[in-house]
Amino acid sequence: MLFFLAQRWLMSRVESPALETAATVFVAIFVQALPFLVLGVLLSAAIAAFVPQSFWARALPSNRALAVPVAGAAGAVLPGCECASVPVAGALMTRGVTPAAALAFLLSAPAINPIVLISTFVAFPGEPEMVLARLVASFATAVIVGWLWLRFGRPEWLRIPRRTHLEGATPWHTFRLTATHDFLHAGGFLVVGALAAAAMNVLIPPSWLDALADNPLLAILGMALLAVVLSICSEADAFVAASFTSFSLTARLTFLVVGPMVDLKLMSMQSGFFGRAFAARFAPTTFVVAVGMSILVGWWLLT
């Protein structure tokens, strides 16, 4: 009874259609991301609990510069979106994978997995070269950012999630503890990101976009920033990009390359997992490299 009264009262408060739309978008992003997040934390828990540490030493080349592209290419097999890859990358680092390689995986996994590439193919029926351009530009960005981290990154910027307190009595217990911890942690930061994206979705007038489309360079930057703000799941972003018909193919490619690697919900989740000092450096670097690679690959493949 009290519950229904509270509901009635709140409903009358939330009469503003803009606020209502923002609430819908917030819940939509959260609900859409949740199954992928659960998949991601189950995977990261499985890595923590069942895969022996020595496996990674054997699976990845001992040369760290070589491990980066190998880990980036391994991203192609995780059929998830960006929410899943954050906890998985965290688990990889904890298990001794060199951070640069884990970061290349973090960037490439949501961008070049088969589901994402197929949906890109379906969304751009007349332009199969879009699939290739997305694959090349995303992979190149992931590898370059990985190498940049290897060359310039300082260990103190990155907080590798340490978790001796998550080691249970049995592997199964460790699995549960890790899954619970990672979900609560990443889920909380997903909420922040979804809130920011919902607010932006409602606050930015769509007419701004039309004004940007006419200038080639502004169009590319506009699409890149829109990808950051909208925080759309990488499995759906191709359809959204395809609909911006007034923008050049290169601008739309930028949207597809930036979105899975840098967006509001990801930045929030990354700062939660790896620390603010990390996110403050990693996200802008990735953004710049992703935009640069998109322009380069777009000029090469899409004109």
Place this chain on the structure above:
Amino acid sequence: MIREVQGIILMLVGIVILRISWGTAYLDYVKESMRPWLLASGAILVILGVLALVDALRRGGVSEAEAQRSDEEIVFDGVEGDHDHAHGGPRAAWLLVLPILVVFVVAPPALGAWAAARDTTNSVAAQQALPPLPPGDPVPVFLSDYVTRAVWEQGVSLEGRTVELTGFAVSTDDGGWQLARMQIQCCAADAFASKVQPVGLPPDFADVPENTWLTVTGQWVPGDAAADGSPGATPSSSAIPLVQVGSIAVVPEPVNPYD
């Protein structure tokens, strides 16, 4: 965060997801194809939550020394101040209370007239020739499909057919209204609106409150409401095609509010 609360939050998130995907409420936010994944992840969260709660209650019986030891183990994890693991749980988890509350208390509805009115792109160019409409008189057609056929194929596949369009009313600046429906690719964050302008409305339907769901049965006529109704205008993504109203009725909101 104490461990009991962790378990409860996990359970509640799981219950929220199960509750909306058990019925049809999830269709206000995501596509129908998400349902099995939502049910599975909701169930997994409830199980993890129950196990965490059982753990926590059992742990209530451990000795003081043991609890002390496990807290010490945890402290080094907080290299930065924002990562507080005291009492064994991430502080960020509290934020999960927000979506739980929003879904249970506010239950935001599907996107409606406000979102539709601000979307200035009405359709995307058809990438390939569209197949003829299925048989039926009238034939139910999605609004987005109607708009694409009318704008980008100049109504060729609509000519001579009676169509049935379902959508909600969006008020226009001139005091009239248009029939609109949102389309989603993945979730409501990526929604687009499709709009048509009904012409020849019966007097009782000249003015309809926003967000009223209606079914219009009628026929395609050339013209573009966005460009002063000049027939034969060049196809454009902002063109709003017309429909000559044969009959019109107020209907309940469809189970799936999106195209």
